[in-house]
Amino acid sequence: MANSNLAGVLNPRRRHLAAGAVLMVFLLLLPLGISSVTILNILILTLLYAGLSQAWNILGGYCGQISLGNALYFGIGAYTSTLLLTHLGASPWFGMVFGGSLAAALALLIGWPLFRLKGHYFVIATIVIAEGALLLFQSWPWVGGTLGIYIPFLGDSWVMLQFQTAKLPFYYVALGYAAILWLVTYTIDGGRLGHYWRAVKDNADAAQSLGVGIFASKMQAVAISAFFTGVGGAFYAQFVSYIDPESVMNFQISLLMTLPAVLGGLGTLWGPIVGAAVLIPISELTRSYIGGSGQGLDLIFYGSIIMVIALVKPEGIVGLWADIKRRRILSRTPLASRKVAP
Structure with a gap:
């Protein structure tokens, strides 16, 4: 019984879940003592990009398909929700689901030919398609072209997700979005999909020989990733009221x-x-305090941070923290107990 309890305490997935619950409680209480609109805006964007990066990580991190065109799905979600609201009066909550579904359908359509490409060819193809879509939307009058679309204010309402002065509701929606993405990733990480996708990422040929569907795995990953990216785009449109x-x-x-x-x-x-908590505040603060004279300085600054991390610890901050913990455990372990029996 004691060994069973100890195994439960030491179970990494249970530790992750407990840490997630503690973090959630902290983030629920965090904005209650904040009066600065600027800080609240930064927190909202940090949570939004934590969710968006988690959605990208499902495809790029777990399945190994590095895409640099996810702005396409973000834009599809934003435009779908906005057009449904401005033309049909549909609630943004419906727009999030519909926009995410449309983004997922588009991702499957694009993924059908693109997943036959490998390595840098796939990365370049995602950039080209996203940039092509950007040019299309800029020259398409029905979606506002380069002038964009203003979202009309219909009054403070949770149904229409509009609040003229209060930022706190947007914070909690962004927190819910990031939390859902974390739970989805948590489920994938410990489930069959996570094991399949990691196998595809590490060695696709070996995974296929063991019966893993390579193409099916990539299509599943891109659909989930695009859906939640589209949802994030729809939320962002409501938050800024203009796209x-x-x-x-x-x-x-x-x-x-x-x-x-x-x-x-x-x-x-x-x-x-962790990455969003570091990078997004840097981006927003440099933009706020330096203004137009410092355009692009945020990219230079955290690009430098990433280069340092890539050189020192390619596994990222989480990998660096795991190494520190491992060293601390080894330093407390008697030398005799580290020896492995022949």
């Missing part, structure tokens, strides 16, 4: 989804959250 192709389909958005996972740790449960 245009440059604001929701720009290449920089794809980078901002990718970099937190790379910095925090690819294919890990906590990597995107």
Whole structure:
């Protein structure tokens, strides 16, 4: 019985779940003592990009398909929700689900030919398609073209997800979004899909020889990733109340989804959250305090951070933390007990 209890305490998945619950309680209480609108905006964007990076990590981190075109799905979600609201009066909550579903359907359509490409050819193809979609939306009058679309204010309402002055509701929606993505990733990480996708990422040929469907795994991953990216885009549109192709389909958005996972740790449960907590505040604070004169400085700054992490610890901050913990445990373990019996 004692051994069973000890195994339960030491179970890594239970530790992750407990840590997630503690973090959730902390984040639920965090904004209650914050009066600064700027800080609240940064927290909302940090949570949003933690979720978006988690969605990207499902495809790029677990399945090994590095995409630099996820801004396409973000934009599809944003435009779908906005057009449904402005033309049909549909609730943004419906727009999130419909926009996410449309993004997932588009991802499957694009993935059908693209997943036959490998390595850098696949990465380049995702960039080309996303940039092509950006040019299309810029020249398409029905979606506002380069002028974009303003979302009309219909009054404070949870149903229409509109609040003129209060930012706190948006914070809790963003927190819910990030929490759902974390739970989805937690389920995938310990389930059959996670094992299959890691096998595809590590050695596709070996995985296929063991009966893993390579193409099916990639299509599953891209559909889940695109759906939640589209949902994030729909939320962002409501949060800022205005969208245009440059604001929701720009290449920089794809980078901002990718970099937190790379910095925090690819294919890990906590990597995107840790990375977003570091990178997004840096981006927003440099933009706020330096302004137009410092345009792009945030990218240079956290690009430098990522290069340092890549050189020192390619597994990211989460991998670095795991190494520190391992060394501490070894330092407390008697030398005799470290010897392995012949």
